[in-house]
Amino acid sequence: MQYPSIRDLKTGGKRIFLRADLNVPIEDGKILDDTRIRSVLRTIRYLIEQGSPVVLASHLGRPKGKIVPAYSMKPVAEKLKEILTETRILFARDCIGKRVEAMAAGLKPGEILVLENLRFHKEETANDPEFSRKLAILGDIYVNDAFGTSHREHASMVGVPAILGGGYVGFLVEKELRVFGELIRHPRKPYTVILGGVKVSDKVAVIENVLPKLDNLIVGGAMAFTFFKAMGLETGKSIVEEDTVQTAKDIIKAAEARGVNLILPLDIVCAPDRNSGDEAIVRRFDDLPADMAGFDIGPESIELFHRTMMESRTIIWNGPMGLFEISPFDIGTRQLAAFMADATTYGASAVVGGGDSMRAVREAGVAEQLTHVSTGGGASLKLLQGEELPALEHLRIEGVKPFIGANWKMNGSMELGIEYITALDEGNVNYFGADVVLFAPFTLLAAFAPLTEKAGIYLGAQDIFWEEKGAFTGEISAAMLAEAGCTWFLAGHSERRHLIGETDEIVRKKLIAGVTSGLSCVLCVGELLDEREAGKTEEVVRGQIEAALKGLDIVTPYNLVVAYEPVWAIGTGKTATPQEVQSMHALIRKWVAGIFGDDFAGEVGIIYGGSVKPSNAEEVMSGNDVNGALVGGASLKADSFIEIVAECR
């Protein structure tokens, strides 16, 4: 799914309706944690620097449609004044109405109007059309940077963009989508998801969606007791979600069938009730006292979870391990927060979502060390369920996400790579909206992995072997590539077809091996010069595509890209004309549709390769069916590669 990015927005000084999630904790008018305010500053600055007035809207707390002074947005406006000292910031005592409209209309370029809490009107959560209309009057262009609320179908989230004819996602939403998109599509293995909190029912859809790619599923918090009950164990007075016991049994079976380690606590901190922390005792999971309830995971569980985390390359954590708000039942959750930071230090990608786990990593002072701390618990769960966020549906743009690959072939070195990836990072190469993939030689992959991850680009292998392991001297399996940090691989590159002698059959075996192991494939196809001169281009290319893909049910538009690379254009300085490229790509899309149907073909990336360079990139990628490029020679210098990526739209 693609959404228009604020980067592509030239505001022309128009008034922006910016929906942010500034739902910060406030006590006695004082903001306890301003993270949510700081996380949208980049978007605010970007808009006011373009000379646009900004109307800033948010909810705060759950006032349930009533005016509750403790939930006023005034302290947020004051905080913004402290931070943006050069900017004139006004506060409106309501979020709709004639007075607010006049204030919005009177804003000068670069000024901000902070609206009063949207949820002081019950119409906000009811997604009332009339309320949406009143809000929409306040702006010309809609920008959503409220990731934490994007799973909600509220008036300011879905009604306003519908009226304003779509809108843009801000920098925060864009980053959240990128991080979760990468984790969902390409988790580095071993892949561990840690779920806590009370309800299994809240997390079932997440478990179902992540299970096929998962290595370890750790369950803590009160959720664990529903699993213990499903195993026929005594759970005492602990919270059990009775109507989800069968679901827990199904999850246990599904994990077993898929070879996923379902890891439950080994020991539990029990007490007569939540206020009797001083009477707490530790008991094994299969020996819980009938007259007590479990409130936290015990030391052996902490040790087990720690070991699993340290062996993982990707960890996602959502939900506390115990009754985190009451000491001494906060220990498990706090320890896990520290372990997330340890795991990151050892090279894992560690991502946290969910209010309590976020609070734990912040209080432990480790938030900055983690790969990502999401600003949205519910929204991140929705993404992990594999669903689109409802608030983004109105912003969606049809089309295929551009893909630009740098194929270094047998070139490059460690030193060059470090400089190169740093230059890509500093040149913000991932900001042009494309999936950018560096296909480096095998020997450099593992060393490059942390750097590419930081730069927000993917790592790809130039080749793969189809067997899992064994006596195949010199070959590299899909699992080895994944371990080195690769998410993509090339299959069928012309240099392997024509110099090494790879057949269609071999290409297909490689594609199947890589995709089955969770990697994504760039399938290269293309005709030789004499085939072209004999008028056989279509026959050859169609044959290669069908030989590789026909009858496969493992490929999706998200794990496959087709690269049309006429062999006579590779490394020769000769390029096909933009018309030739477009008409060949349209045919490829038709042939793919013949195998997988129109919907698949409409979403799959078809890219061009063959002497693409900065001077011809725009033209060559201009056709409707051209979704990017595979770049050889011109990708060896970071500057020229960035220039090509910048032309991808």
Ligand code: PEP
């Ligand atoms: C390639 O190797 O896939 C390629 C397209 O190379 P070049 O850009 O050098 O033609």
